[in-house]
Amino acid sequence: MNLEFSPEEIAFRDEVRAFIRDNYPKELVGLGNREDLTREQFLAWHKILGKKGWSAPAWPKKYGGTGWTSTQRYIWSEENARVDALMPLPFGISMVGPVIYTFGNEEQKAKHLPGILAGDVWWAQGYSEPGAGSDLASLKTTAVRDGDHYVINGQKTWTTLAQHADWGFFLCRTDPSAKAQEGISFILVDMKTPGIEVRPIKLIDGTHEVNETWLTDVRVPVENLVGKENEGWTYAKFLLAHERSGIAGVARSKRGVERLRSIASQETLDGTPLIKTDEFARKISQLEIDLTALEFTELRTLASEAAGKGPGPESSILKIKGTEIQQRLTELTLEAVGNYGAPYARGMDHFGSNEIGVGPDYSNFSADAYFNMRKTSIYGGSNEIQRNIISKMILGL
Amino acid sequence: MDFNFTEEQTMIRDSLARLIKDQYDFDTRRKVVASKEGWRPEMWAQFAELGLLAAPFSEEDGGLGGGPIDAMVVMEEFGKGLVVEPFLQTVVLAGGFLKAGTSAQKEDHLAALISGERVFAFAYAEPKGRYNLADLETTATKDGSGWKISGHKAVVIGAPWASHLIVTARTSGGRRDAKGVGVFIVAKDAKGVTTRDYPTVDGRRASEVYFENVTVGADAVIGDPSDSLGLVEKVTDEAIAALCAEACGAMKVANAQTVEYSKTRKQFGTPIGKFQVLQHRMADMFIEHEQSVSMTYMATLKLGEDDVTRKKAASAAKVRIGQGGRFIGQQSIQIHGGMGMTDELAIGHYFKRLTMIDSEFGNVDHHLKRYTELSAAEVAVAAE
Ligand SMILES: Cc1cc2nc3c(=O)[nH]c(=O)nc-3n(C[C@H](O)[C@H](O)[C@H](O)COP(=O)(O)OP(=O)(O)OC[C@H]3O[C@@H](n4cnc5c(N)ncnc54)[C@H](O)[C@@H]3O)c2cc1C
């Protein structure tokens, strides 16, 4: 056991730091935590990384990964978080990509992996349905074989940013007679196929982040089936475990703590910077202590992954603690800004003003961020479900 | 001891509940909040007609002879309906100050307030003052027989709808001194008053209000212009009690909607309300609401007591309500799952309102500190 970076690792850190400094798009600075960006904004950094060959550090080298060690990957996310970089979205790189290179055939790899790496193709995750949330296996969308096509019918929901998506990966029932987890298939769908309708859902912070996705007689070539028919649940679970480990967001939360400290140094209570008051300083310390515990838990997890174990039920710890910390960060930021948490920056343009926000810049969107972050304990398997997983899979209850 | 409501209070509650049910359903509210005006003056007129605006005032002042309990009843119903109209700002705050005003001020302003003609907002917070009511950079300087006011007031809730502002300003002393705080009535259309109006995250409207050498007469002063912090604290404590009542109303509906949702939403072949972890969560939400109601009654009933008792009661209530409101708000979203995150369902709007109530007139930290300081002062006195 050893915490020090080696000279090579330090050289690596300097290299990536310089690369980020020289290449991170100036126009994205300060947008790292927003949900309401354009497709171009979301993809800008991804595309630059794609050209450099750095968009998918976790992938095996032969599929386009970087071949970095887990320490290098750790350094990479730290360095990106330092500038609050808008990282590649998870749907291609962290979700469908690993499913395709693990379970897909050669044609699928050749067809889809390059677009994912380059940031040219936007993917959406079509898992949840109105009736199938936590109980994902109760999903009802069907794919019926018709010659060399599947005909898909059903409704997906909460499809994140599907308004921008080129492709989606969908869980569909291919054997209606099988019991819940069996009879599900993992199918790749071109979002331009006739019969797909994406309808916006407005969230409590006013953003259009998720959608309903309706599928009516959508004809998809059978070659878009990943792996074997009726075995999609295995792939879906594989993906969920990957999704969960990415969700800890340690590097980003560290940056969030720094930002909170900076806000708390500018805000004052009776003339004293908030950060110099015992109450608030201790709250930040507590948060940072919790974050340190999470960080070292994640490092231990990464080490055991590097030793050949895939993400196991322990990744539920990362999901629970990571999201609680992200939520707490926005909660404390909202507390810190005081009265200026109230103005609704996103609503100003409907109000005859194109000047965004009142109060200090850092106060804009602080309430919206707090509202929005409530999603993190709901999605990716709710935190109740994660605790069920720990109880069942680890504690044997 | 008596925790019962009078016949009048019950009548107010019932007629207001009916009005909200008939004319303030969630979809209507959504439209109103999104409209250009952001409120309904005609709803205000109905409130006046129902006697809500007169309820807490004595008969000599032209009211119906009620008091803070009547305001509590109204505010709780407003909380249930997520009502945006500025009852707190106009009736509780401005009304609270005007009660301490001269008979001329009462004849002029209080009469117009009760009839629904004049709507007020309370311009007290400042960009750097956080929740300290004495932390004032806005100044009022003597100008002949009257005063000249200059400064910037932050996030003045309801100001876009108001015809008049109640303004706190420093008349002497240093920033944050207890002495030297004055209270003034300023017509919003007075020369030198400018506003920047905007919506708030919980569906209200607010303004940044700028005063540039605004001159007002001697008749604009409420109370002693050199020493009114005590009055400001008293009236804001009344507002805190009323705000707590609003929070209780919002908590009640949030809990009811969550319990109802958990009975109908099925996952794993069973209503999610059957999962014990959610049952216990909802049991805790129920406890939080009950405790909040208790604290609201306590604080409201102690508004008439000596300063220290009143302040401690108001701060204690605000702490409990801030904590309970956060818990209930967050957990109602959590138990609703993805649906809780949508703008379409009312539950998210209750969550947002409960969140913002915590920061109005001082959040949990502020009031814990105030309570602790008041207790420490009592201990010090007792030790002498
Ligand atoms: C912002 C956002 C983005 C999303 N993006 C996507 C996406 O891109 N693609 C996609 O497919 N899905 C997405 N989702 C959906 C997400 O995965 C689901 O919301 C999640 O699985 C929960 O399902 P549900 O919303 O139906 O809640 P429900 O399953 O109805 O849960 C409601 C409540 O019941 C609790 N509960 C349920 N079962 C149990 C149990 N057995 N024990 C104890 N408690 C239980 C839950 O924890 C929750 O608190 C997104 C959701 C959100 C909010």
Ligand SMILES: Cc1cc2nc3c(=O)[nH]c(=O)nc-3n(C[C@H](O)[C@H](O)[C@H](O)COP(=O)(O)OP(=O)(O)OC[C@H]3O[C@@H](n4cnc5c(N)ncnc54)[C@H](O)[C@@H]3O)c2cc1C
């Ligand atoms: C100091 C003391 C004094 C006592 N005095 C008296 C007395 O005067 N008269 C008397 O009759 N008894 C008395 N008791 C006994 C007491 O009533 C029992 O201890 C109590 O009912 C719990 O039962 P148990 O100890 O068998 O624990 P168990 O019932 O075995 O419970 C163990 C744990 O499981 C939890 N649990 C059990 N069922 C559920 C459920 N359905 N859902 C969720 N969690 C559950 C419990 O909360 C507890 O945490 C006393 C106990 C103590 C410790």
